[in-house]
Amino acid sequence: MTWPAFAGPSTLAGVASTRQKHLNQALMRIPRRAESTDRDSLAATYVSAGSFSAMLHSTDHQILYGRRGTGKTHALLHLADLLTQTGDLAVYVDLRTIGSTGGMYGDPTVNLAQRGTHLLVDTLEAMHDELLSTAVEGDGREALLPALDALAEAATSVQVVGQVEHETKVGDAFSQHHGVDLATRGARISAGRQETANRESRLRRSGVEQHHVVFGPLNRALRDIVRALDGSRLWLMLDEWSSVPLDLQPLLADLVRRGILPVAGLTVKIAAIERRCQFRTGPSSGGDYMGIEVGADAAHAASLDDFLLFDHVRSRAQDFFGQLFHNHVSLRLTEMLGEPQSDVLDEMFKRGAFNELVRAAEGVPRDAINIAALAAQNARDEPIGIADIRRAARDWFLRDKQTAIMAHEPARQTLRLLVDEVVGRRGSRTFLISHMACPDTIDELYDARVLHVLRRGVVDRRHPGEMYDAFAVDFGCYVSLLLDGGLSGQPADKSGWLTSARGIPPAGFNFAKEAIDPAKLA
Numbered sequence: 456m457t458w459p460a461f462a463g464p465s466t467l468a469g470v471a472s473t474r475q476k477h478l479n480q481a482l483m484r485i486p487r488r489a490e491s492t493d494r495d496s497l498a499a500t501y502v503s504a505g506s507f508s509a510m511l512h513s514t515d516h517q518i519l520y521g522r523r524g525t526g527k528t529h530a531l532l533h534l535a536d537l538l539t540q541t542g543d544l545a546v547y548v549d550l551r552t553i554g555s556t557g558g559m560y561g562d563p564t565v566n567l568a569q570r571g572t573h574l575l576v577d578t579l580e581a582m583h584d585e586l587l588s589t590a591v592e593g594d595g596r597e598a599l600l601p602a603l604d605a606l607a608e609a610a611t612s613v614q615v616v617g618q619v620e621h622e623t624k625v626g627d628a629f630s631q632h633h634g635v636d637l638a639t640r641g642a643r644i645s646a647g648r649q650e651t652a653n654r655e656s657r658l659r660r661s662g663v664e665q666h667h668v669v670f671g672p673l674n675r676a677l678r679d680i681v682r683a684l685d686g687s688r689l690w691l692m693l694d695e696w697s698s699v700p701l702d703l704q705p706l707l708a709d710l711v712r713r714g715i716l717p718v719a720g721l722t723v724k725i726a727a728i729e730r731r732c733q734f735r736t737g738p739s740s741g742g743d744y745m746g747i748e749v750g751a752d753a754a755h756a757a758s759l760d761d762f763l764l765f766d767h768v769r770s771r772a773q774d775f776f777g778q779l780f781h782n783h784v785s786l787r788l789t790e791m792l793g794e795p796q797s798d799v800l801d802e803m804f805k806r807g808a809f810n811e812l813v814r815a816a817e818g819v820p821r822d823a824i825n826i827a828a829l830a831a832q833n834a835r836d837e838p839i840g841i842a843d844i845r846r847a848a849r850d851w852f853l854r855d856k857q858t859a860i861m862a863h864e865p866a867r868q869t870l871r872l873l874v875d876e877v878v879g880r881r882g883s884r885t886f887l888i889s890h891m892a893c894p895d896t897i898d899e900l901y902d903a904r905v906l907h908v909l910r911r912g913v914v915d916r917r918h919p920g921e922m923y924d925a926f927a928v929d930f931g932c933y934v935s936l937l938l939d940g941g942l943s944g945q946p947a948d949k950s951g952w953l954t955s956a957r958g959i960p961p962a963g964f965n966f967a968k969e970a971i972d973p974a975k976l977a
Contacts, residue, residue: 473836479831482784483831496786501782504759511534516722517755518753520758520760521728522901524820525819527727538688548691550695550699551695551698552581554574560699569615570700574699575614609676613714615706674715678719692723696726711725716747723753734746772813773809781799804838808839826847827839831843845938846938848934849938856905872976873928874933878933883946885928888973889972890922905929906926909926912924928946933946
């Protein structure tokens with residue numbers, strides 16, 4: 456930056472204050488969601504965690520897992536940009552936005568077959584619209600047009616058929632009486648005959664209602680599209696899978712497995728939240744299952760949460776988030792000031808503040824961006840300090856994470872007891888829990904990003920059949936204690952080996968004694 460000639464102290468202070476204000480404004484302007492950002496900005500700001508980008512670029516069908524805010528959408532859109540540069544064709548479909556009849560998919564008053572049919576047709580029409588835009592606007596893709604007509608016709612022929620099992624009873628009855636009475640003085644003679652007939656027919660079908668998908672010419676239409684690409688590969692990216700109602704997900708997965716996965720020259724990538732997915736049901740009475748078998752029909756891409764596990768190597772976390780904020784802030788400052796920027800992190804954060812931000816983020820990029828934006832708002836025209844980060848982390852925890860679990864009383868109660876035990880009594884932030892004894896509330900807290908997995912499947916050498924999962928309590932759960940002096944510093948990791956690179960417990964470590972028993976928390 457060029458300083459004004461003969462600038463005095465007050466002038467220099469004013470320029471520095473304006474500069475700092477621009478830096479903090481750049482932090483506050485970082486987009487929270489990838490779909491709201493143009494493709495050029497996505498490419499400029501993307502940061503890959505380890506070998507994740509290379510793995511995602513594989514032509515294998517893959518399911519990409521990750522909690523909210525880990526960057527699934529950004530990863531898919533960045534991959535689409537790379538594929539376009541290499542000549543392949545990427546079709547991105549956001550499953551939250553398909554369809555025109557809002558609320559139908561999750562409406563319990565509409566039968567499953569009707570809801571499923573609408574979902575499948577709407578998904579195929581979204582694919583068709585993306586391909587049509589490419590054929591009309593893209594150079595050299597006109598050959599797609601005839602094949603797209605066949606895809607549009609195939610989309611309308613897809614339907615979900617349900618066989619409703621019922622009981623039918625048909626019956627009738629017939630009665631006839633004949634009689635003669637003769638009477639004289641003092642005597643009565645009676646003769647008669649009674650005839651009765653009953654007929655009943657019953658047809659009973661019992662069991663569980665089953666559905667299947669009728670695909671029609673879908674597979675053939677997709678093969679024609681791939682042939683029209685003349686050697687280029689077609690990549691289908693289905694984002695926000697978990698937004699589809701759980702009971703409809705196996706139907707959509709079955710469409711993908713039977714109608715799309717067998718097509719040579721086509722790759723499918725699905726982004727989903729693991730605990731909000733149901734990719735298959737079955738097997739049915741015929742021995743087959745409906746949906747996708749993860750690991751067989753589609754490879755299970757390693758979770759983004761696993762790639763963002765930085766506790767084992769703290770320097771990796773600082774490098775990742777340093778590059779992330781440098782890319783975003785430099786781009787925003789260039790837009791604001793009209794000149795390229797470099798080495799901005801040292802100007803934005805006071806000593807130790809950036810490391811505190813990395814700790815507060817717990818490996819989740821969107822949480823890091825939101826905390827940094829709130830901290831920049833608190834700092835105004837000053838560099839961001841540790842206290843700014845802590846106040847922002849507390850506000851973000853109360854505003855986003857705690858709100859997410861307020862309606863789930865068992866999960867909220869479990870979190871309170873865990874924080875009391877782990878942070879309060881043990882003075883730690885990490886804990887072990889038996890893999891077999893892990894309750895659903897722990898998974899719900901992990902899904903809400905108030906617990907974070909450090910390691911899974913840790914084996915007790917003395918009892919190899921017993922495995923444990925290692926978790927860390929979220930920074931927001933105890934940051935208020937740091938702000939008001941209840942804690943003099945960060946909670947120590949009493950089981951420090953959990954966050955070491957090797958992850959080997961010390962000799963004599965007693966798993967049974969150190970692990971938390973959820974049943975005894977209360």
